[in-house]
Amino acid sequence: MSLWRTLFRIPWHIIVLSLLLVAIGAMALYSASEGSWQPWAGRHAMRGAFGVGVVLVMAFVDFKILHRLSYFMLIAAIAVLVALLVIGSGPNVARWISIGGVSFQPSEPAKIAIILALARYFDSQPQDRMQSLIVYLPAIGMIAIPFLLVMKQPDLGTALMLLLGGLSVLFAAGLPWRYVGGAVIAALVAMPVLWSQLHAYQKSRVMTFLNPESDVLGAGYQIIQSKIALGSGGLFGKGFLMGSQSQLDYLPEKQTDFVFTMIGEEFGLVGNLFILALYLALSLSILRVSFLVRSRFSQLTCMGLSMMLFFYVFVNVAMVSGMLPVVGAPLPLISYGGTSMLTVFIGLGIVTSILIHDRQED
């Protein structure tokens, strides 16, 4: 495939959407540090530029390599997660791994690995067996093992994302409705078991979510302050750098999980809806790719990545607006954090590669 043809086929609207989100992120982080490119905004913008570079490079990589490597990647990811649990980097929280001075969270590539592995698995299954439960059991195992490992770290937010992303691939692969219904019931039944597995601080977060006013100065503080910041932003916001909740440090974690709140305080409902619209457009654009590609692997990968991205946005926004407990889910491309941003761009790179190398009309 010629260079020009490849460049022509690159889904530029996806890249523009992602760059817009990165730019919004940089602006928000500039405000979060009281009007300074240090320490977050500058690095965020550079990472964004690097991410786009990754996408462009991946556009020239044939997706078949991903197909071939997918199982290995999942096994490698699981191995690293296990290793992380055994050695650990912090006293209680074992999320980070450091190679050659660069720290990253191995749970991030695991998300993509799961989707790729599931896509390959379903791609390999004969069509006529798709109605039977047996086909889905190994897939459930592929989700469950990394899910439990990440839960153990403990990182409830990421574990939830692995689960939702994996399940959406299962659903997209054609999981019969009766099993969908069964899964919902099973989830409800599993809830108490899961609850007992949660750490004390996770339980308190959930309890606080259910009634934030019970603990105004403790765990409920974040939710209450976030709602105050959002609500006081009103329709048009208090203006750039003018969000009193954020600028006066009432808002916790404003550069990561609560960045959406900060934008909402300074730019109001209008700013927030604009961002939601960008995410919706990005998710639907990726989802649309699944209609354009040939292999089942490609279709499922795109669907899974699209849904994973959307779930991140949904959980984050629902969390900061007080509709879900605070579980620790960043806002893709806007929240500060190198690993999560790179993961998103790798996902976009995979989508690009698939679109270029597996289009139906070829």
Next chain:
Amino acid sequence: MRRGKEKDLRRVMSRRGFILAGATVSMTGFLAARLYYLQVAQTSRYRRLSDRNQFDVRVVPPVRGRLFDRKMRLVAGNAESFELRITPLYADNLQETLKLLATIVDLPELRQAYVLDMAKTLPSFREIMVRDDLSQRELARLAVRSALLPGVSFGKSLRRIYPQGALTCHITGYVSPVTQREIEKDETLEIMPTLGTGKTGVELVFERNLRGFPGREKIEVNATGRPIKVLSDVPSAAGNDLRLSIDIGVQLHAAERLRRGRWDTVELGSHEVQAALAQDAELQAHLAVGDNMILRDGNDRLVPAESGAAVVMDIHSGEVISLVSAPMFDPNLFTGRLLNRDWRRLNEHPRRPLLNRVTSGLYAPGSTFKMVVGLAALEAGVISENTEFFCKGERELGTSVFHCWRKGGHGVMNIVSALEQSCDVYFYEIALKTGIQKIRDMALRLGLGAATGVNLPDEKSGIIPNHEWKLATKGSVWTPGETVVASIGQGYVLTTPMQLAVMTARIANGSKAVAPSLLSKSADASSDFAPLNISESALAIIRRGMFKVLHGAAGTANKYKLSKDYGGMAGKTGTVQVRRISLAQREKGIVKNIDRPWAERDHALFVAYAPIKNPRYAISVVVEHGGSGSSTAAPVARDILAKTIAERGVT
């Protein structure tokens, strides 16, 4: 077949893709709805909460106006006191820190519990006041340990002090912390929690003038409570300073002199006093409220200082030069945390130190009322200066017999000699001729029977009875016998020492219905009073009688003349029975006052003005259960007047 399946599955997956897209769109819509609810529907509520976060409105309490005596000596002022505060956010463990604090400074468990309670309701970055009355020593002890006490800080505030202590207690009254009832009446008090309000005395009466207006500081604060910038600043307006008419020099003398009565003080430290103290509950109660004057009475017993009232006023301007009510109390006890122990001691003290006897103590005026009766009779034309009656020691009226205080009688009396010797029978006679109504009218014109309007709260109006009064309160008709009893200031008649001073001042002034005031006045303020409208010749006769009380050969107080150096004085004694004397007792010979229990002894009263020519000051003295007006009250009044003239002069 296989192709069909393949197509089938593609259809299924496409359908699933659309379902996912639909789910994405609807979930986004759901988020948008939630955001609309927060940011549009509920925005005013959250904006308010945000403002409450962002801005801290601090009320700057005003500096309370000070009180000075007429020579600008401080009577009530504001002293800096140190506050101990704690910020829960910075304290590692609030409970432990409080426990540690309690080992360094006085910090009762109750207060610790209060702080813990506050910490639960306030944001953790807000300072909580732990103590507002740290002593210098406590401050020093805390300062050296401050490294061990994270979250503990200090601040300064003002608190009311009364440098004269008990001496001016019934004049100043006191300031104490705002009560819930006051907040209900005036909600602006709620935001000034450290500011006390006047509860009694001048502090209460002039509360509005003294309080001033609070300032406001709107401060932007960050999440840790650190001020970022002051946004608006309305300075507080200090209350007005007041210059009182009181002269501390006279006041000090009057307080000492009244409480000494007719006895001598004893050294507190002596072995004898300590021994007496150990077993005498009355003496203990006395010392416990801070009164350290102990007297040796005529029977060589150790007794507490006398209780009673003395008030000196300027007969022209109405300015009150001295106002003493004994026993006294220390108003500084009330300005901070009033200890239960102190409150109990003050409240349970048998002689009620919190009562201001000058304006709220009611006493039968006794013979000091005779000027009223004499003036009423003279004005009514019932008698003239030369009208005489014969005193045989008693007066029959119907079946009753009314005695004169002198058993053998006074013989032939006119109005002047009857005042001089305080002959009861003479006043029985003229009162019966004048009638109670005219006596009452005269009493009211002289300032009795109604509050004098001096600037003190809870002033009593006393009772000057007449026919209607008796009908209304007792439901029966007035009898001539009651006129007889009233003519010597007993029976239903009740007055306050303040009223008696006003009465004396009006008699001495002669032309103006002078009224008392606790505020210092400029020299030309004397003409504001209404005319008295009592015949000058009648007043001259009464004043001659009062002169004779001290200067006549048979004057009841002629042993207690005021030295000519001060211009001499004219006055009237009053000895008030607090118990009826039965016929049997009278025949046996009346038991001497000093041999009766304290509470059954007569009240000793004396009213006077000085100097005799061009009078300037009027005084009334009441020594509760002090014996006779002449031997106890007259010398007290004489000495206080001497001091007043020495301090103030007569022009």
